[in-house]
Amino acid sequence: MTMLRRINPDEVLTGRRRPVDDDTLSGAAEIVESVRREGERAVRWYAEQFGDIPAFDAPFVVERATLEDAFRGLPPEQSALLRRVALRIETFASAQRAAVSDATVEVPGGAAGHRWIPVKTVGAYAPGGRHPLPSSVLMTVVPARVAGVEGVWVASPRPTPVTMAAAWVAGADGLLAIGGAHAIAALAFGVFTPPADLIAGPGNRWVTAAKKHLYGEVGIDGLAGPSEILVLADRSADPALVAADLLAQAEHDTDAIPGLVTDSAALAAAVEAELERQLADLPTSEVARAALGIDTGVRLGARAGGTAVWTR
Template sequence: MSAFSFPVIKPSEVSMTNKDPVDPVALEQSRAIVNKLKDSTTRSSTLMEIGLQFGDIPSSSTTYIIPKSEQKAAYDSLPPDQRRSLDNIHSRVFSFAQAQRSAITDISVPIPGGHAGHRVTACRVAGCYAPGGRYPLPSSVVMTTATAKAAGCDVVVLASPKPAQITKAAAYVSGADVFIGVGGAQAIAAMAYGVPGEGETPSIPPCDIICGPGNKWVTAAKSLVNGHCGIDMLAGPSEVLVICDGSADVPTVAADLIAQCEHDVVARAILVSDDRATIDKVMEETERQLTLLPEPNRATAITAYNSGFAVECKDLEECVRVSDIIAPEHLEVMCKGEEEIARKCRCYGGLFIGRNAAEVLGDYGAGPNHTLPTGGTGRYTGGLSVFSFLGIRTWIKIDDTKGSKEMVEDTVVMARCEGLEGHARAAEKRL
């Protein structure tokens, strides 16, 4: 019996995948941690206690704060090629975020008797989370922290458990103002509610928004604090969808499916094509390449691959419709007329056009953010960006009462239509 299972289904069998990303068991476990920290009168000691309990903090440590000096020492200790790559990735991500920031500006437009407009301002304190599980993810440090900095946030708090040297170095390069070495629900609670300083341990300011990928406890905790502060999204398992035809380079398509599968056993790889022969070739090549992947990546990738599927469509137009229904986190388009097909796609997190635009380049800092919507939420939202940290706040100013007379009279009429006499009288004071 084959170790591989990658079914080929019809477009009619594809359904929307809006699954609840919050695990119910993780939710209750996270609730207990969040409440314990929120209700504590000595949050610093409580955070230290929880961090030690879950192994976030070494037992020999006396603080959960990773000071700037330790971050710099980690950066200085890296081999030259790692420092260079980290600097380059930060530069590309920060430059792209700056370009996004400059794309939206303050406006002022005339209205009867005055002007109205909006101001674009950054939130004061941003909380950024970077996972620290099986693999260190310095790229997530850069993606979140550098983007918040480019937005203009006054303070950026970074949280990551058991940070590796490369993670500390990424924090240094990205300019994190406060770095706490804890993870999970306890990190989210600490950033949401803040932690007063205690002894030589500095305070953690309460964050206006918390962003970044994490495990099921991080996601659950973000759902609990949402409303008290903002969050970027509730992310589920990572996913990639590849649209290809008979012209696609089969080994490249296979390699990209595998790259996604090695993220996690619950990651999803989806192949959508108008050519059954290409589907069969990609499946055969993927399974061949999977056997060559080193452990433990191979076991993880095979499990994830077996939860994926292929969709055989009648033409590329149908491929686009299927992709929009699924709304994948990552969408790769490798076919003839790829730019035209890519323009027709509307629902996705990040788009990668052509053979050379590998999804993994997006993972590691081509410029756009890699924190993207999953589980079908790409139908109504995009990924983390500089805009996640910005507020667009409107204003009006009336300095010509004669010019505003008709607008005020319209307000009086409409207020009385709605039965709001107090509103009507307030407007009449301006006549």
Template structure:
């Protein structure tokens, strides 16, 4: 099950280089760059068994998709959309236009959405309608003019979620070839400004290599969970949450840090028991083998060690179980999303509690948060010089330009000095 590591060994793992892009990814991208649409169709046929003539789902089929759902499932998806929408609208309210006067200048900013965004939802191993909701809803709230969904081996429930969330267009396409099609505008997919959404290491690698041709959110996958728990934590709940992330992908990373060494064998026993109940072929067993547990100890220094470890790992999901762990909630600063208390199950965040489940992985939480309305917004600044500020600003700019040796900059500034505004 989980390998037991010392604190030092776990910190050493956290310091390793960012995962390499799989070598297959640049090969596929270069083939598509050279051959265009034909290569996208060829890779979709080879990797996704795609046999259709077009990737886009007809608008009528998209519109009708929710009506084909089981009514109870539809109601739950609608509730998830409602919650995520409410949270996104509250976030959007924080992005107000700014305007102030500062020493002879009128300055400000405004939040402007990107024009077209692609929201990616994995579809290879499992359909993930929840990921569609997490991408489409904040994009819509941000005001993106056209929101498209990419999902390979498109499942009816994924299509229905796209309709309920408000997607404009949906494409039965994903993987490296799907991301490339959206970045470059190929095979009927419109060229987008931004691609957001989780994916396996191949999709994540493609997004990294295509950044610059297209905007991306951040590395989002494979999944990670760190549970920080004290001795009072229920081992069955800890194990269930670790398995929930482990079943996503063979490369998922389940992690446990505890103050009580006795919790580790209890969790291990629960992992073995619960793993046996999962469907055959689950990747959970494989991902558990690369996961680990750390015993922090009972001493007062262990609290600081827990914070140091978590912030170094910067996990996608961070769970705190038990009073001692929960008391540290305000001290952590690097995670995708935080779940405080045994009842704050990570899966609640996955399925629409309100916060977003598209979150940074591979340590990216050290410098970015998860998907939100801000992902789809550009904060654009503006300025207007007032008459009383012109002379001082001209002198300031010219002096600094001279110091930098940029004569044309200095000349541009000095031309403003002593001139009328007429």
């Protein structure tokens, strides 16, 4: 099977995709505005349609006590790992916080300065379903708590026990077991929680589109596009490591953009063989194969050309 389609440098930019396409933006806007108008009823309807909940009247607000139960039910090594990672994040976030202190300077006719004022409520989004990311919970909730945010709520569709446990360890007030654009809208408009002043955390294109639609009403961390990687390698590179790097991004999403730039036909062939070998043992191989089928390989005649593509 030919997996690394060889393309020229000019195709690299045309193969790149915007964080969100127009159809998704339009669809997400419709969902957000529906939640704005109808509140809980709209959220429940979308949650049932997209499989977040089994029935319209099913509960999906997970209280802190239930999050703690999830933590207590984890194997000791997992619970210890969550605590250790949370502490590392807290240590760094605390150092960041300490680096910015309040300041006031007297100037002719008055004073100038700045103050650290945390927002009141933060919504933290974490992907769920087949590929839960408890790390996203920790990396959004812990810094918010260090900053002094009063209320922090997580949204994650079909949360696994480790995701709920991460929310408890990080100090979240609770969790909404919903995802997608309707989850972002629920956080923004305060359907089940206090309205969020800021929403952070990675998600799929529907999450990104909802954030973009709400930008200006609610603070956001940014507009995340598909996972991407571009490996620049010559014949001295280890094909197994190159393949592993490509798959590490390709397995995230069918829209991921893994790319290889090399001046070595031998390396390209060896990497392709490694991809097949590693895909055989990868649980997410179907997703990775789909991503690898889109503009994955780039072969150039000289390293200088590869650097030009890399910097673009």
